[in-house]
Amino acid sequence: MTTTERAAIGLNILKETTAMTTSTHVQAMHSGQALHGFGTLFRRIFFTALAALCLPSVASAQTANLWIDTNGGSCTRQSSAATYNDAAACASIQAAVSACVPGDTIRMKSGNYGGQTITAVKTAPGCTVIAEPATTTGLLTTHGAWYEIQNITANVNTGWFITGTASNITCRNCSFSGVNTSVFGYQDAAVYWGGKTSNISWIGGSLTNFSCSSCAKGMAVYGSTNMLVDGVTFDGVRNTGGLGNHFEVIRVDGNVNGLTIRNSTFGNNNETSTSTIFFSTWTGTKPQNILFENNFFGSPGSAYYVFQMNFQNLGSCANWTFRYNTFVPGKAGVLIDPASGSCSGGFSNVIWVGNLAPRGNCQGTAFRSNVWYGSSGAACGGTDKVVASAGFGSDGFRLAAGSLAIDAGGTGTDCIASDHDGNARPSGGRCDAGASEYGAAAQLAPPQNLVVQ
Amino acid sequence: MWGTSTSSTVTGYRVYYGTAPGSYFQQRGAGVSAGSSTAYTVGGLAGEARYYFAVTAVDNAGNESAYSTEASKLVQ
Numbered sequence: 001m002t003t004t005e006r007a008a009i010g011l012n013i014l015k016e017t018t019a020m021t022t023s024t025h026v027q028a029m030h031s032g033q034a035l036h037g038f039g040t041l042f043r044r045i046f047f048t049a050l051a052a053l054c055l056p057s058v059a060s061a062q063t064a065n066l067w068i069d070t071n072g073g074s075c076t077r078q079s080s081a082a083t084y085n086d087a088a089a090c091a092s093i094q095a096a097v098s099a100c101v102p103g104d105t106i107r108m109k110s111g112n113y114g115g116q117t118i119t120a121v122k123t124a125p126g127c128t129v130i131a132e133p134a135t136t137t138g139l140l141t142t143h144g145a146w147y148e149i150q151n152i153t154a155n156v157n158t159g160w161f162i163t164g165t166a167s168n169i170t171c172r173n174c175s176f177s178g179v180n181t182s183v184f185g186y187q188d189a190a191v192y193w194g195g196k197t198s199n200i201s202w203i204g205g206s207l208t209n210f211s212c213s214s215c216a217k218g219m220a221v222y223g224s225t226n227m228l229v230d231g232v233t234f235d236g237v238r239n240t241g242g243l244g245n246h247f248e249v250i251r252v253d254g255n256v257n258g259l260t261i262r263n264s265t266f267g268n269n270n271e272t273s274t275s276t277i278f279f280s281t282w283t284g285t286k287p288q289n290i291l292f293e294n295n296f297f298g299s300p301g302s303a304y305y306v307f308q309m310n311f312q313n314l315g316s317c318a319n320w321t322f323r324y325n326t327f328v329p330g331k332a333g334v335l336i337d338p339a340s341g342s343c344s345g346g347f348s349n350v351i352w353v354g355n356l357a358p359r360g361n362c363q364g365t366a367f368r369s370n371v372w373y374g375s376s377g378a379a380c381g382g383t384d385k386v387v388a389s390a391g392f393g394s395d396g397f398r399l400a401a402g403s404l405a406i407d408a409g410g411t412g413t414d415c416i417a418s419d420h421d422g423n424a425r426p427s428g429g430r431c432d433a434g435a436s437e438y439g440a441a442a443q444l445a446p447p448q449n450l451v452v453q
Numbered sequence: 454m455w456g457t458s459t460s461s462t463v464t465g466y467r468v469y470y471g472t473a474p475g476s477y478f479q480q481r482g483a484g485v486s487a488g489s490s491t492a493y494t495v496g497g498l499a500g501e502a503r504y505y506f507a508v509t510a511v512d513n514a515g516n517e518s519a520y521s522t523e524a525s526k527l528v529q
Binding site (some may be wrong): 062110111132133134135151153172173175177203204205206208231233263421422423424439444445446447448449450451452453 | 454455456457458459460462463466470471472473476478479480481482483491497498499502504506507508509510511512514515516517518519520521522523524525526
């Protein structure tokens, strides 16, 4: 028996129970409109409709080449995408990806699954696993190649682990929270990208309310090539056990070549004795080709810095770009650890463009169109601006009307195409400094009085 | 169901939902399009969970508003 629940925003919630195999439908209807079909029994909860609405009924039964459910089955692939068939379902992501043909869609029924380990090696364009809402797993271990997983939530023994030579793997809208009881050796993090992995992406999702009594970081990026973190929220990442002498949200370590972190938010974490982002050469050479763009950085809490570079006198810091990030005041208002030994060879091609940050952060080699705020400290570059206040809005990151960061960023190649929220830049003659563009989007009023029925 | 944005340039709405407050299955910018309607039916929700919903407005330039005030519903 399969149960499908429908929530109708503003209309109703319907619970559909079938004795036979069923599928998911999306429908819009008048309040009170009857639903019929396929011998189903509908139990309705009606609410008052605030406005009459009539849309065509759309049957959109979801189809896939393979299905995954909690009790498994023959794991039979359909060459033409088909609706869910309990007997043909697979019991795990690994089984389904192993059976898929590149280009296939795999759907994962809602439910609570255990830890998932994927080792299947596919080829371009890969297979896509789409989890239904309320799909939870344990620890997600993704080796192999060429697949994408969407909408997974791991909240028991949480985490995401990649190592070996895994490549071309994307987790989209994947969220991890809760307590981690697994420790990946010295890798001790909730999310670990290591080995000689390449082309790994985390797009949307979160690491939130994560606690670990034996971890030293929320996420570790070690020895990986072409890594992307895009639109991920890191909130409530904390160490509860006091292991080691520092705890950071993300550690970027040796041999990393190509890491972009953009459109992401860091806040309410519990970094201790280090930084939000900690760079090190503990396991190899210095990270290179690093881009931070359109991120919101909250205060690094009891840590010292937003970025710390622990390079043990291994020469200069080179080829890093920090552009259009927003920083709220930190413990000491310092973004980059300026201590001796961190970048003992100086900075080479470390560029800061269009950031909105507290004063006193002139570690780098090129500064253009940044806005530095606070009561003391100089601007770093000739086109930078110094203001007393950033003019943040109520959320503490986005700009309020009248902020002096508005239209204070760069133009041309020093202005980027979109902001943290995906809104087009610039909305005026220049980009706004920081991660959020105040303009059409900021002035666009959100809907009101949302009611779920 | 929601009330319209007061902005005159709004051309549509996007629906976001998830099982934790403020955290939605859809990435920002990739919410479910509700067209220009002010109501939407979400299908495929598993029972025994609380779902959190928010809606944004989108204008003809592709700009997206902040999330609406969140609403939730326990689906049983």
